[in-house]
Amino acid sequence: MSTSSTSLDPPAETGKRHGSFVVGGREGRARAASIVRWTFLVVVVIVLYGPLLILALFSFNDSIVIALPFKGFTLEWYREALQNPLVRESLKNSLAVALVVTPVALILGTMAAFATTRFRYRGRGGVAGLAAGPLIVPWLILAVGALLFFSKLKVPLNLRTIAVMHIVVAFPLVAAIVTARLVRFDHRLEEAARDLGATNREVLRYITLPHLVPALAAAGILAFSYSFNNFVISFFVGGFELTFPIWVFSTLRHAQNVPIVNAISTLVSLAQLLIVYVAWRLWRRRSRKMTANDDPMDMLW
Amino acid sequence: MVATAPSVQPSSGETTRARPRGRWAGPIYSIAPTLVLVALFLGPMVILLYYSFQKASLAGAGGWTFDNYTSILTDPTYAKVMLTTIVICTISMLIMLAIGLPLAYILAMRTPPRFELLLLLMLVIAEELNPLIRIYAWRMILGRGGVINWTLQTIGLIDEPIDSLLFSSTAVIIVLSTTYISFTTIPIYAALKAVDPDLLEAADDLGASFFTTCRKILLPLAAPGIFVAIILVYIPLFSEFAAPALVGGTSGYMIGNAIQEAILESGNRGVGSAMSFMLLVLSGAVAWIGYRMAKIRRLQATS
Numbered sequence: 383m384s385t386s387s388t389s390l391d392p393p394a395e396t397g398k399r400h401g402s403f404v405v406g407g408r409e410g411r412a413r414a415a416s417i418v419r420w421t422f423l424v425v426v427v428i429v430l431y432g433p434l435l436i437l438a439l440f441s442f443n444d445s446i447v448i449a450l451p452f453k454g455f456t457l458e459w460y461r462e463a464l465q466n467p468l469v470r471e472s473l474k475n476s477l478a479v480a481l482v483v484t485p486v487a488l489i490l491g492t493m494a495a496f497a498t499t500r501f502r503y504r505g506r507g508g509v510a511g512l513a514a515g516p517l518i519v520p521w522l523i524l525a526v527g528a529l530l531f532f533s534k535l536k537v538p539l540n541l542r543t544i545a546v547m548h549i550v551v552a553f554p555l556v557a558a559i560v561t562a563r564l565v566r567f568d569h570r571l572e573e574a575a576r577d578l579g580a581t582n583r584e585v586l587r588y589i590t591l592p593h594l595v596p597a598l599a600a601a602g603i604l605a606f607s608y609s610f611n612n613f614v615i616s617f618f619v620g621g622f623e624l625t626f627p628i629w630v631f632s633t634l635r636h637a638q639n640v641p642i643v644n645a646i647s648t649l650v651s652l653a654q655l656l657i658v659y660v661a662w663r664l665w666r667r668r669s670r671k672m673t674a675n676d677d678p679m680d681m682l683w
Numbered sequence: 684m685v686a687t688a689p690s691v692q693p694s695s696g697e698t699t700r701a702r703p704r705g706r707w708a709g710p711i712y713s714i715a716p717t718l719v720l721v722a723l724f725l726g727p728m729v730i731l732l733y734y735s736f737q738k739a740s741l742a743g744a745g746g747w748t749f750d751n752y753t754s755i756l757t758d759p760t761y762a763k764v765m766l767t768t769i770v771i772c773t774i775s776m777l778i779m780l781a782i783g784l785p786l787a788y789i790l791a792m793r794t795p796p797r798f799e800l801l802l803l804l805m806l807v808i809a810e811e812l813n814p815l816i817r818i819y820a821w822r823m824i825l826g827r828g829g830v831i832n833w834t835l836q837t838i839g840l841i842d843e844p845i846d847s848l849l850f851s852s853t854a855v856i857i858v859l860s861t862t863y864i865s866f867t868t869i870p871i872y873a874a875l876k877a878v879d880p881d882l883l884e885a886a887d888d889l890g891a892s893f894f895t896t897c898r899k900i901l902l903p904l905a906a907p908g909i910f911v912a913i914i915l916v917y918i919p920l921f922s923e924f925a926a927p928a929l930v931g932g933t934s935g936y937m938i939g940n941a942i943q944e945a946i947l948e949s950g951n952r953g954v955g956s957a958m959s960f961m962l963l964v965l966s967g968a969v970a971w972i973g974y975r976m977a978k979i980r981r982l983q984a985t986s
Contacts, residue, residue: 522943527956603811
């Protein structure tokens with residue numbers, strides 16, 4: 383709505399759009415303010431993405447030393463990175479862990495969200511507070527605690543302990559996202575479905591779940607990247623196992639910049655971008671379909 | 684609101700079976716998440732507290748003691764590390780608020796919807812990418828042969844590359860304050876998005892300047908968002924250890940590094956867990972202060 387974007391220009395409530403800029407009565411001042419805003423936005427985008435772009439550029443640089451000026455174009459670093467056994471192992475481990483963590487976190491998180499929003503019982507506040515814990519306690523502290531905990535119980539440290547601790551931090555996030563969605567859910571829809579003779583399972587299948595799909599999809603992507611990107615927890619509770627962030631860290635810790643890290647980082651970042659892009663397209667298509675046709679069958683996929 | 688009331692009779696007999704809606708449904712749903720959290724969240728926290736009061740010994744624990752805390756509190760090295768940590772975190776947080784507040788305002792109120800969505804998506808994606816990759820990327824910009832030094836040398840502003848750009852507290856601040864911009868901006872954006880535009884128009888009609896509007900309307904209404912941003916960003920900053928380890932050098936050595944060194948390198952569980960626990964208490968204090976401030980601000984805004 384244009385009111386929200388024009389209302390701050392002094393007498394520009396009647397402001398009309400000119401391209402992407404809003405031009406109001408005091409045209410000069412409004413235009414100056416607009417230029418300042420766009421410059422600011424561009425600077426922020428450069429700060430956020432510029433470093434990654436430079437990292438990607440250096441991955442094609444034909445020199446073992448990462449420094450300007452560029453020496454020429456090569457794909458050698460990509461070949462080396464993809465053939466490096468440690469890179470392959472760490473990526474495989476990270477993917478395996480994230481693929482286990484994501485569904486478990488979705489299930490536990492959704493259960494926690496239902497438990498804290500849909501029912502009233504003694505101890506509900508306690509459950510909600512407990513589920514907020516891992517979101518507030520810094521990961522480093524939880525990681526140290528978990529390391530001491532596992533070693534006290536003589537649990538061997540490996541990918542399993544990594545996955546378990548990733549679940550502990552990821553599912554409260556899922557719970558928070560699903561809770562936010564459930565709170566905005568109109569329960570009369572479920573009541574209406576029951577009035578019309580729907581069974582419990584049908585209500586869940588055709589009313590509640592379709593409503594939760596966007597939240598679950600977003601939560602799933604976030605849980606996956608929480609796990610895939612997590613460094614601190616894996617570093618402490620992973621023993622000698624290698625995950626991708628641990629490999630990056632230990633490679634960079636005692637070495638100068640390494641071109642194969644550039645190459646593999648570029649590939650991993652592109653893959654992550656692709657996942658978000660595909661999810662975004664799917665969501666767009668779904669929401670367009672939903673407005674065109676209100677059949678709940680379509681809302682699910 | 685409450686969905687537990689069985690206001691609707693099932694239409695056929697077969698649906699009465701296994702309906703998770705009665706008195707026990709809530710507790711049943713909460714069993715698995717609660718068990719996981721009690722075992723794997725509270726468990727580690729209790730163990731942390733336990734070890735922080737144990738004498739260091741090779742076997743792991745050697746009897747109750749308060750020494751871990753006294754040695755941290757009396758040792759000036761730790762005081763210095765703590766001071767560095769507080770300074771780095773606070774400056775980074777202020778920089779992020781200085782970027783996040785105007786950014787959230789522009790996104791929420793001054794951007795055409797098409798760009799608003801695109802920019803939000805860019806913020807979210809920036810958050811999705813691996814933070815270690817971002818830290819590494821900054822090394823290529825700040826390093827000896829990095830982009831900044833090369834540019835300055837090419838222009839002729841400097842003859843020798845500036846070494847202090849990388850491996851310093853400045854580098855840590857630069858890296859940290861660009862890492863969490865999304866987490867700072869999005870909660871403030873959400874709070875501002877809920878502001879009724881009429882309020883701003885009214886302020887405008889009554890002759891309020893832009894800065895008065897900011898101070899009297901936007902800031903108080905953004906306060907809950909700022910509080911969330913502080914919880915999400917300021918607290919994790921204190922336990923940061925990858926960034927200082929990779930770009931911090933000695934002047935950017937933070938409490939997270941000290942904890943990592945105590946636990947993983949020198950095997951001093953007592954001191955390591957005592958530091959962790961003190962950090963936890965500090966985080967709690969910051970969260971509580973932020974919460975109180977957000978509340979007071981909101982009360983002032985509504986009265």
